[in-house]
Amino acid sequence: MNRPGGPRCDPKRVFELADGELPPEEGREVLDHLDRCPSCKKLYMEELELSACMGGLEVGETPSVCREVAMALPTRLMGARVLWAGLAVVLLVAVSVALSLDGTNPAAFVLDSVGAFWGFVSGLAEVAEAFLVAAGPALLVALGVGAVLDLLIAGVVFSVSRRRAREA
Ligand SMILES: [Zn+2]
The missing domain is CATH 1.20.85 (Photosynthetic Reaction Center, subunit M; domain 1)
Known part of the structure; x- marks a missing residue:
């Protein structure tokens, strides 16, 4: 999977990039890799969706829906x-x-x-x-x-x- 000098697959760094925890320089490296590697790109998109979903829950999307139902x-x-x-x-x-x-x-x-x-x-x-x-x-x-x-x-x-x- 890891070829010296070539594009490297590093799921951990893909997750960190999606969570916004990677320094800009490393982030650019991983993004470069994503352009060439469909499987890592897929992983990245899934992780992005997941964190967006969890972020929505934390912001309180569900409680507001519950409030609307309760008021109805x-x-x-x-x-x-x-x-x-x-x-x-x-x-x-x-x-x-x-x-x-x-x-x-x-x-x-x-x-x-x-x-x-x-x-x-x-x-x-x-x-x-x-x-x-x-x-x-x-x-x-x-x-x-x-x-x-x-x-x-x-x-x-x-x-x-x-x-x-x-x-x-
Ligand atoms: Zn890869």
């Missing part, structure tokens, strides 16, 4: 969704804790192996199970009602925005 979402609907999602997570956790009370469940085995925490955890699990038995059906109903309400709100927002669009 109707915040009230978002709030309702987050609320019901939170309830769903609570329900899921309660169900998992209740399942871990079953001796054949792998989760119970894991809890067993923790040993020192078992008493504490099982105490918590009993409380959670009692809570689930008492509040589980109510939570499920609340979740269902919430989903219907969410749909109703979405429908109202949709029809209002359509009427506004027609009036405008």
